[in-house]
Amino acid sequence: MYRTHTCGELRISDVDKKVTLAGWVQRTRKMGGMTFVDLRDRYGISQLVFNEEDNVALCEQANKLGREFVIQVKGVVKERFNKNENLSTGDIEIIVSELTVLSVSATPPFTIEDNTDGGDDIRMKYRYLDLRRSCVRANLELRHRMVVEVRNYLDKQGFMEIETPILIGSTPEGARDFVVPSRMNPGTFYALPQSPQTLKQLLMVAGVDRYFQIAKCFRDEDLRADRQPEFTQIDCEMSFVDQDDIIETFEGMAKHLFKVIRNVDFEKPFIRMPWIEAMKRFGSDKPDMRFEMEFVELMDVMKGYGFGVFDEANYIGGICAEGAATYTRKQLDALTDFVKRPQIGAKGMVYARVQEDGSVKSSVDKFYSQEVLLSMKDKFGAKPGDLILILSGSDAMKTRKQLCELRLKVADELGLRDKNKFSLLWVIDFPLFEWSEEEQRLMATHHPFTAPNPEDIPMLDEHPEKVRALAYDMVCNGIEVGGGSVRIHDSKLQDKMFDVLGFTEERAQAQFGFLMNAFKYGAPPHAGLAYGLDRWVSIMAGLDSIRDCIAFPKNNSGRDVMLDAPAPLEQCQLDELNLLLKKEE
């Protein structure tokens, strides 16, 4: 051992002990004949003191230390004259009698401080230096702690962690697979799993009963901001359970995690909100319920008064922003611009302020009498000083989604999205299918193994779009942290699903044959759920990006700029794999 104690360990009770410390030089200060060095390691910072009067040569040596040098010192612990309350070791300092430089350091390209001067790109290139910053390391520590808690919680509940393979077969449904050429079997490829979905279902067929895995997943998708080509799931599956069992089990786990990680207690059961209700009240299948501002539908109040936009609309709805009547014209114009951006796509926005005297002043006063506006106000339960914002459109669902964006934007501006407040709920009763504009066909909302709600099975043929799934998402602060479903365990029902999804028997067999075959040998009823670990850690840590809780993340082009990967192969590697690169055209 190069040390007797870490840099975060010594206290006033250690005074007069002889100690050896090792770590990085955070900074040095020369004050008169004294040199002070802040020595840093993972556990904290300790102050070292070199005194010219005691040892000139040693003090000179200390004066030559640069930032981020790795050193080892021996010395005696003394009480500090000027105590530092911000440091756990702030009551003491070490009077150094021996100094060894273990490694020198070039000047780092940015400062190793919480408030660094380094931009994103340079910090990613030198991620090993970025990780020295305590604010970044804290995220990894929180991630570690969460993962320990998850594992022990599930272990106590009888779940077995089972590693499923990373080199599997390609199933070109859903997102794009990353593939791996096989040298031993020329012309063939493995694929990396998008999730262990089918493998965990096989484990249920195998009688594992309760499975989990903290599993690496891979999707070769065009990267959007804050999406990683490889990410981590807490992947779970249970046999002989129904939807309520899953919800109770994983609600218990969520409450446990919030308690141990953030000391937050949830006393009540989480709300279970049907998907259609979530859409109607919040325009989202992952409503942020840290604040209210629920949608109010206004078709019966606002339609038919000669305002063409509303008169032609199939949906009119709004939100009431409490106390926001002070919004200036400029702020309101900015909101209008926001909803009119192509990503959102609204045609415009109507607003109305509730005045001090209770009357309503709106942007459409010339179409509506005060009487109509007052009855609108009453529908919101709005008070003087409130601001009402209204959108309309021909497609109710699309307009609701636009209104959702507006709601979140306004909530951001009003400071209602507090990172230290947590609001969780379950969204249930998702539609089993959704229409894909791109593919011009029905697609499984989750995946083709999701069980329909038994009540709705009779509608599978005539009105598949109306069939509800036994699927559920756990939502935290407007973010889906996890989701899953009851699975189909009946081969005949599974065949029916493939049929509705337009799979030929051959294609179903080619892609999912191994699973369908397995189901012929006694599949138990089963259901499961997967959490996005990166996302969940980032919520717990109060981070904006999942990148900040990943040790070595990739950038938005899928590159690891530190490792400089991906990169061209050597020709001999391509030859061995029997591959040619297509010439660029």
Next chain:
Amino acid sequence: MYRTHTCGELRISDVDKKVTLAGWVQRTRKMGGMTFVDLRDRYGISQLVFNEEDNVALCEQANKLGREFVIQVKGVVKERFNKNENLSTGDIEIIVSELTVLSVSATPPFTIEDNTDGGDDIRMKYRYLDLRRSCVRANLELRHRMVVEVRNYLDKQGFMEIETPILIGSTPEGARDFVVPSRMNPGTFYALPQSPQTLKQLLMVAGVDRYFQIAKCFRDEDLRADRQPEFTQIDCEMSFVDQDDIIETFEGMAKHLFKVIRNVDFEKPFIRMPWIEAMKRFGSDKPDMRFEMEFVELMDVMKGYGFGVFDEANYIGGICAEGAATYTRKQLDALTDFVKRPQIGAKGMVYARVQEDGSVKSSVDKFYSQEVLLSMKDKFGAKPGDLILILSGSDAMKTRKQLCELRLKVADELGLRDKNKFSLLWVIDFPLFEWSEEEQRLMATHHPFTAPNPEDIPMLDEHPEKVRALAYDMVCNGIEVGGGSVRIHDSKLQDKMFDVLGFTEERAQAQFGFLMNAFKYGAPPHAGLAYGLDRWVSIMAGLDSIRDCIAFPKNNSGRDVMLDAPAPLEQCQLDELNLLLKKEE
């Protein structure tokens, strides 16, 4: 929930309870008017009873149940008349009043019994059925338990588990990489990690201090028996430590695991045996020390008596098999054939029996006087009834390895390799370099970041082959379960290593530039170790093959026969990746 209890849960204290069970039909027996069904789940087997007198229809339904049907039953717990001591639930049975078939099953292709009639290939194809066998499931349970214990042990020691990426860069040194074409960056490839070696060293530079990860690793090697293209390591690294610290930490973990998993206590510290001693005493860098049969060198005793084979040899050595003088001529011939197989390559074997009267009868009596043979016997400390087996050769190390094979073979035959006995040791002081016949150059025995023993650094230029590494392996029962080294943290020493290994500066920079750059910014002294998890679980479980403790293993051609992977891609997938397959020539 489909059940109130599992099939392994009910006891005599539950008599008269109304219960609901669910599981698989293990077997049905009709005896007179009664039908008995063994219902199985992960937790055990419970006996169900259907009585014709009580309910004819229900009993008929039960008689139609096939093996592996999934059923749910309601009934009342009763004390059994004929108790079954082999079952934890053997005191009770359930008198069934309600039966629901949840899934039917086709006849499984092999019996779901510990003693199955299924061969290896069919069990791998239907692995989900193979896993239903309790002997196979027990391996996965043991693996889960070991991993839980490892994680909690390391967590308590302050280690942080950090996920390192799976999509990294290719470093064509060591084994072959599996690669992943990048669609977003055409013409470039990611590689899958052979181990997180360089990434964990970066984490030490990052100040993580104590890291571990249960990490998937990938090697595209020609598969030998019992080698998997993907395997799992318990990967660990510590900063500010030396070799003794690592050995103490991980010896503690090994002892803890053996205690909790197998209830084995190791009272003494593990032996730390220098590599050269292990080679001389056992002909192996992973000696099996469950039994003795140490090598005895005989050059001074046997050379120079006119027996050409020995007279020309540079090494003569043997082992003494206690009580094996009863070996017949046929058995001895078989041993001779064994050592002469090309994989071993000995030219022949000399044997000598110690007779009841203490005299020696050998296969080379015509060259040696009884006096010489007796002094040979004394060197072994052999007793009447013992069998001495001797090999010789021109290359001492090669001959020792042959003698090692013979020692293990004889020990197998004598039943000395007891799977329930565990003998652990550390092999230390490995040579830093080894000569590669294939590449005709010095290669790093472990990897190029291994630190030389400081005492031997002066020999790096003139006698690199004599330089010992600060490297160590943990060996259990003749198998390397883990190994590691102190790493070089000094850039200059690292440059020297690359120089000795024949790397040009450019090549070193191209392959390990990111690590060498990182080391410029203050690398702490660090050291680490990695365990092969699959191997270690298989030892703990008393298995012959690592395959048996992997949920979905690949076969010896690297194929997953259940998933039928790897497989050809669809043309559009190849196009998107900008790849062409080379036509077969």
